[in-house]
Amino acid sequence: MSAQVKLGTEPSAVTRWIILGVVGVIFAIPIIALLQFSFRDGLGGGYTLDHWAGLFDADAARTYRGLFQAIGNSVLLAIVTVAIVLVILLPTMILVHLQFPRLKRVLEFICIIPITVPAIVLVVGLAPVYSVVVKIFGSGVWTLAFAYGITVLPYAYRAIQSNLDAVPVVTLSEAARSLGAGWLTVLRLVLLPNLRRGVLAAAFISVAVVLGEFTIASLLNRVNLQTALLQVGQSDPWVAAIFALLALTFAFVLLLLIGRLARNRNNS
Amino acid sequence: MVKYLGLTPFAAYVILFLAIPTVLAVTTGFFTEDGAFTLDNIAGLFAPNVLATFGASFWVSAVTAVIGAVVGALVCYALLGTKAEGTLRTVIDSLSSVLAQFGGVMLAFAFIATIGNQGLITVFLRGIGIDIFAESYWLYQLPGLLPVYIYFQVPLMIITFMPALQGLKTTWAEANATLGGTPFTYWTRIAIPVLAPSFIGSLLLLFANAFSSYATAAALISQGAQIVPLQIRSALVSETVLGRENMAGSLALGMIVVMVVVMWGYSVLQNRTSRWQR
Numbered sequence: 361m362s363a364q365v366k367l368g369t370e371p372s373a374v375t376r377w378i379i380l381g382v383v384g385v386i387f388a389i390p391i392i393a394l395l396q397f398s399f400r401d402g403l404g405g406g407y408t409l410d411h412w413a414g415l416f417d418a419d420a421a422r423t424y425r426g427l428f429q430a431i432g433n434s435v436l437l438a439i440v441t442v443a444i445v446l447v448i449l450l451p452t453m454i455l456v457h458l459q460f461p462r463l464k465r466v467l468e469f470i471c472i473i474p475i476t477v478p479a480i481v482l483v484v485g486l487a488p489v490y491s492v493v494v495k496i497f498g499s500g501v502w503t504l505a506f507a508y509g510i511t512v513l514p515y516a517y518r519a520i521q522s523n524l525d526a527v528p529v530v531t532l533s534e535a536a537r538s539l540g541a542g543w544l545t546v547l548r549l550v551l552l553p554n555l556r557r558g559v560l561a562a563a564f565i566s567v568a569v570v571l572g573e574f575t576i577a578s579l580l581n582r583v584n585l586q587t588a589l590l591q592v593g594q595s596d597p598w599v600a601a602i603f604a605l606l607a608l609t610f611a612f613v614l615l616l617l618i619g620r621l622a623r624n625r626n627n628s
Numbered sequence: 629m630v631k632y633l634g635l636t637p638f639a640a641y642v643i644l645f646l647a648i649p650t651v652l653a654v655t656t657g658f659f660t661e662d663g664a665f666t667l668d669n670i671a672g673l674f675a676p677n678v679l680a681t682f683g684a685s686f687w688v689s690a691v692t693a694v695i696g697a698v699v700g701a702l703v704c705y706a707l708l709g710t711k712a713e714g715t716l717r718t719v720i721d722s723l724s725s726v727l728a729q730f731g732g733v734m735l736a737f738a739f740i741a742t743i744g745n746q747g748l749i750t751v752f753l754r755g756i757g758i759d760i761f762a763e764s765y766w767l768y769q770l771p772g773l774l775p776v777y778i779y780f781q782v783p784l785m786i787i788t789f790m791p792a793l794q795g796l797k798t799t800w801a802e803a804n805a806t807l808g809g810t811p812f813t814y815w816t817r818i819a820i821p822v823l824a825p826s827f828i829g830s831l832l833l834l835f836a837n838a839f840s841s842y843a844t845a846a847a848l849i850s851q852g853a854q855i856v857p858l859q860i861r862s863a864l865v866s867e868t869v870l871g872r873e874n875m876a877g878s879l880a881l882g883m884i885v886v887m888v889v890v891m892w893g894y895s896v897l898q899n900r901t902s903r904w905q906r
Contacts, residue, residue, distance in 0.1 A: 368811020369801045369819075370709035379706035383699065383782070387727075390738035390779065393748035397741035444641075452638035459631065470642055476891045477650050477884060478840030480857040484656070484864065484880040485649030510646045515729075572730030574843035579864055586733045590847055593737060601741060604734035611730045615722035 391608075398601040411598035424599065430588030431603075433501045437584060438570040440505035442563045445516045448509070450559060453517070454551060457524050458533055471517035474510055479575040482510070490580055501583065507576050512569045516562040519618070523558020557621045564618050568611040650884075657878030669878035678859070682882065684770055685839055685855040692777035693834035699778075700785020701827060704793045707786075712794065724783035731780055732843030739776045739848075743767055770854045776844050781834050788833055792826035792901055829897030836890045840883070856883055 371379070401408040414420060421428065449471075456463050474482070486507055497503050529551065536546045552559070574586035585607065593600035657669040672678060703720075710716050727735070742749050743760065744767060753760055766772050796819055804814040842857040853859035856879060863876035 368814050369796065369798065371706055376706045376709075379702055383703055387779070387782070389749065390735070390742045393742035394738040396748055448637050448641050452635060455634045460635075463635075470646075473646060473650075475836075476887050477646070477653075478842075478887065480840060480842040480860055481653050481880045481884055481887075482646075482649050483653075484860065484876045485651065485653030486645075487864070488652055488656075489645065489649050506641075506645050507649075509641070513646075568726070568730050572732055572734075574732045574846070578843075578846065579861065586843065589737075590733055593847075597737075597740075601737055604737045608726060608731070608734055611726045612722055615725045616718065619718040619722050 391605075394601050394605055398598055398605065400598065411602060414599070415602065424592075426583075427588050427592050427599070427603065430583050430585050433583055434571050434585035436502055437505050437508060437573075438567045440502050441508040441512060441570050442566050444505060444509035445512065445562055445566050446559070449513070449516055450520060450555075450562075453520050453524065454529070454547070454555075457529055468517070468521070471513045474513050479511060479573075480579075482507070483576050483579045486576065486580065504577060504580070504582050504584070505570075507580075508566075508570050508573060511573065511576070512566040515565045515569060519562035519565055520555065520558045523555050523561075527554045529554070561618045561621050564614045568614050571607055571611060653877060653880040654884055655877065655881075656874045657876075657881050659874060659877075661874060669875050670881070672875055673878050673882050678879070681853060681856055681859050682886075685857075688770065688773050688777060688855060689835045689838035692774060692781045692838050693831055695778050696781025696785050696834050697789075697827065697831045700782045700830075701789055701793075703782070703786050704790045707790065708793055708796075720786065724786045726783075728780050728784035728787060728837075733847040735776055735779055736844050736847035739772075739779070740767070743775065768848055768850075772848055773845055773855070776848065777838050777841070780841075780844070781838060784834055784837055785830055788830045789826065792823055792830075795901075796822065825897045826901040829894050829901065832890050832894040832897070836887055836894070839890070840887060 398411055399407045399409065401410070414423070417423075453467065456467050490503070490507075493503050493506065532550050532554065533546045536550045541549070571585055573584065574590075576582075577584040578587045578590075585603075589600050589603055589607075592603075658665060658667070660666050660668075673682075707717060707720065731738075739747075741747055744750065745761070745765070750760060761767075800818050800822075801814055804818055809817070840857065842861070845855055845858055846861060849858060853862045860876050860879045860883070863879055
């Protein structure tokens with residue numbers, strides 16, 4: 361450590377903690393303000409626990425029916441989106457990795473496109489597509505997951521791909537095949553256990569993306585957590601603040617778990 | 629042919645929900661509501677108020693990208709020498725991901741609670757005699773986007789730039805020291821030139837990120853079309869902007885042209901960097 365400090369490549373402990381401290385404090389302020397706001401008693405100066413307590417009230421289910429409904433919608437969307445990742449993206453990535461290595465670059469390119477075509481652009485073209493989708497699948501909110509499957513593509517792809525690259529998938533599946541295992545057995549007993557971490561990380565990050573999604577839902581006039589938060593924020597900003605805090609915390613925990621998964625992989 | 633059968637579900641899905649919407653988004657601008665070809669909407673892109681909106685988007689994206697990149701790079705530098713798998717880095721990584729990618733509407737709330745009319749900081753500053761809204765109430769206007777955007781740009785910089793800093797090899801510093809170099813020459817002659825493409829690449833990514841961001845702006849600014857994404861909103865909601873139909877399509881086209889150019893630059897620079905990151 362001390363030898364490296366002399367090389368001048370790393371900051372000294374003082375420099376490090378000054379930078380991290382200043383940036384950390386500045387970045388903590390809005391979150392603290394949000395928390396403080398959730399305890400405010402109206403526009404006066406006082407504090408109250410009423411806004412938090414109200415959530416556990418007997419009447420809460422009725423008062424916040426719209427919001428709870430929206431949370432239900434977002435959870436449903438998260439589940440269907442993860443299902444799309446598992447049923448459509450994952451098998452394709454494994455297949456390309458094993459059978460069509462030349463298509464790897466093509467697949468990567470496709471999966472990165474949603475970064476260049478942002479949601480606000482995609483939604484312009486999604487509007488006519490959804491007028492057809494509604495005719496086929498009805499107007500259930502879950503159909504929005506078709507669009508979210510595209511939104512999460514870059515994140516889910518990266519999570520699964522880094523796992524695929526770290527495990528000798530080809531060797532493993534050839535070994536299993538030469539011992540007489542069928543493709544389904546290979547997938548179930550050899551590949552999926554080895555890809556568990558990448559798949560889990562992809563699922564978590566997809567959930568986080570879906571819970572935070574606003575653009576597409578809002579402009580296609582569907583109700584999800586974020587559009588409902590904005591709605592509630594106009595009449596009851598305290599409850600909106602509480603749910604924003606809870607959602608941010610939940611996303612943070614999900615991502616912390618992903619970090620854990622990655623760390624365990626490197627250690628094993 | 630049969631062996632490609634396994635690829636059809638993904639191909640069909642991507643065609644239906646990525647390719648078709650993208651093509652529709654960028655081509656509807658060329659047609660009237662009745663389906664007749666027109667260049668009217670494209671010409672509409674050059675109307676003074678639309679150009680002004682693109683200008684405002686450029687300005688907001690550029691300012692927040694530069695500030696975000698500089699502050700983010702500083703944080704990355706501060707993190708050099710900490711264990712990549714340690715608690716500090718894991719927590720900062722996760723926090724950065726949340727703030728950079730999933731905040732949207734919720735960050736707008738946080739800033740209303742911070743520098744809104746009754747916000748924590750506003751009230752505090754008012755207490756010591758400073759009124760941040762003395763000139764105008766700017767939080768719900770264009771300048772109000774700057775602090776919120778910086779709040780998600782810095783974390784994005786941390787996520788994208790950290791791998792590049794991490795890729796600096798100790799051997800380079802040793803070589804520098806062996807040849808009589810100082811820490812100063814190490815940074816000016818080796819590290820900064822090596823990091824430059826990656827830094828500029830990340831800067832472009834940040835620009836693209838701000839340019840295409842919608843949720844935060846929509847939550848803060850409920851009326852009007854100060855930046856391009858908000859102009860797309862009003863075009864979609866009211867169907868006629870500047871008295872033109874399908875204007876959303878040509879705005880989407882204008883936006884995607886900018887995005888493709890910026891992201892192309894990003895990928896070129898990223899390829900240059902990945903050579904020595906392995």
